[in-house]
Amino acid sequence: IAGITQAPTxxxxxxxxxxxxxxxxxxxxxxxxWYRQDLGxxxxxxxxxxxAGTTGKGEVPDGYSVSRANTDDFPLTLASAVPSQTSVYFxxxxxxxxxxxxxxxxxxxxxxxx
Amino acid sequence: GQNIDQPTEMTATEGAxxxxxxxxxxxxxxxxxxxxxxxxxxxxxxxxxxxxxxxxKGRFSSFLSRSKGYSYLLLKELQMxxxxxxxxxxxxxxxxxxxxxxxxxxxxx
Numbered sequence: 001i002a003g004i005t006q007a008p009t010x011x012x013x014x015x016x017x018x019x020x021x022x023x024x025x026x027x028x029x030x031x032x033x034w035y036r037q038d039l040g041x042x043x044x045x046x047x048x049x050x051x052a053g054t055t056g057k058g059e060v061p062d063g064y065s066v067s068r069a070n071t072d073d074f075p076l077t078l079a080s081a082v083p084s085q086t087s088v089y090f091x092x093x094x095x096x097x098x099x100x101x102x103x104x105x106x107x108x109x110x111x112x113x114x
Numbered sequence: 115g116q117n118i119d120q121p122t123e124m125t126a127t128e129g130a131x132x133x134x135x136x137x138x139x140x141x142x143x144x145x146x147x148x149x150x151x152x153x154x155x156x157x158x159x160x161x162x163x164x165x166x167x168x169x170x171k172g173r174f175s176s177f178l179s180r181s182k183g184y185s186y187l188l189l190k191e192l193q194m195x196x197x198x199x200x201x202x203x204x205x206x207x208x209x210x211x212x213x214x215x216x217x218x219x220x221x222x223x
Contacts, residue, residue, distance in 0.1 A: 042118065099205065101205065101211075102147075103157075
């Protein structure tokens, strides 16, 4: 089934540890995104990539980094996790970045930082 | 600045009709999305409005008034499976999405 695969599904992590959330899509979409979702807040964009080889900062990029070595993969790394990064993380993709840009989301990764 | 408001929670009865409102303020507007998100799952696309008026898709319809900065999602013949959060998202003139916090819809038998 075509779509987006995220791993891990959930993780409990000690503060200060490094963590990489994996995201792979098989739809050959050009654009990919990482969002975090917190109770009472809208989805907030962390980083995005309009095409393989390029990345950009979203609304809340601090403490996170991404890479886009190829079309399919877009990992999100927390270099040194802090409790405020406890959240549900969604990876998403879209065909391109022009108007009417429908996003396809992965199932999410629930991260708890203690 | 840009801002999106939608009610935090709504309750409706199975078989009834419910309207979920979304108001927004923005300096640049390209279109407006509605997504559905069941608890513990990913958001899924419902509708996109770029012109004023009503777009109908089966039991779900979405309305947009650009002059009023207002949209609503209308759900008819409610079913228990419609219990979910409904997310309104504004697409600005740079094609960036600004998301509302979502409206949790509770359907009662």
